[in-house]
Amino acid sequence: MPPAVPPVQYTTASDGVRIAYISVGEGAPLVFASNIFGDATRYLSENGHVRQVTDRLARLGWRVIRYDHRGMGASDRDVDDVGLEARVRDLSAVVGHLGLDHFALGAVDIGAATAIAYVVEYPAVVSRLALVSPWASGERYLQLPALRAAYSAQASGEREWRLFANILGSVASGFKDPDFVRTGTEFFLRTTSPAALSAFNAANAGIDITNLLPRVAAPTLVTHEPGFQFGSFELCQEVAAGIRLAEFVMIGEDSIAGRQHEETLAVLDSFLRGGTGTGSAPPEPATDADGLTPREVQVLRHIAAGATNKEIAGTLSLAVSTVERHLVNLYTKIGARRRADAIAYALRHGFDDSAR
Secondary structure, three states, X not given: OXXXXXXXXXXEOOXXXXXXXXXXXXXXXEEEEOOOOOHHHHHHOOOHHHHHHHHHHHHOOEEXXXXXXOOOOOOOOOOOOOOHHHHHHHHHHHHHHHOOOOXXXXXXXXXXXXXXXXXXXXXXXXXXXXXXXXXXXXXXXXXXXXXHHHHOXXXXXXXXXXXXXXXHHHHHOOOOOHHHHHHHHHHHHHHOOHHHHHHHHHHHHOOEOHHHHHHOOOOEEEEXXXXXXXXXHHHHXXXXXXXXXXXXXXXXXXXXXXXXXXXXXXXXXXXXXXXXXXXXXXXXXXXXXXXXXXXXXXXXXXXXXXXXXXXXXXXXXXXXXXXXHHHXXXXXXXXXXXXXXXXXXXXXXXXXXXXX
């Protein structure tokens, strides 16, 4: 059976803004920094992925805390400050109100910036940090093609506002899910206004947490989901590369950022409980100056020899998905953006001697 629907509760941030939150399940606390439109309201409106993911994590033994950031959902909407520091105050208010002194912290998309800023400010209380489709630069994030296409239709009139909500839902679903668009449009119209969304995105554009990444001390999982329309491999990779204890994992098209996916939840659950994001053994020790493991060096040698991912998988007796994950990790470590960059790196460092 799914967990009982929780009541909305309130706390007050240090600047007097009321923040709505819910708590689902029992066990070790897992707090999610709120994404756009508000996670608590998403859950209570039965918004697909938030309700599914929260309930599944609760069944796995977590106490999942979701809240609405200021300006949207059931939290105070008439606010002047929706910037990053204010969003950290919202998260801090919920954590303080619940008396949490040690907890896992998760975040999706825009909420990831809040989570990173929070863990830098309060490093002692976060045991592990899980970031789904994060980014460090709001300006670059808002230039993603899907977001530019969606926000190009934003308008202030009632008729245009509903049209924009439809377009946003269509882009978010990859134009594949009419039911998601229909329910998402109604949810969207209930949770925000043209002025509130404009102010929120203006604040997003000014966020740049690149300098905070090296200061994240908690073990961190960064995931990229190709099926999430508002995500970016490059932006996720930059976050993972900037955090010293980060593990970067690629996950299939159906994702925690988009739709419920058992593999994604298993990865998240395993990592937050102290395992690795791949659910495998702990990482091998680094043997290369750039931190490459012996297995990553093997994969790199095969890449330099011109082998495909499928050929590498066959030679090393690995799944193709495992090879792809090794590639993501080594690309991050050596700063490669494409296969040609990895080959050039291999040539420069003497890894081109036909993997033996």
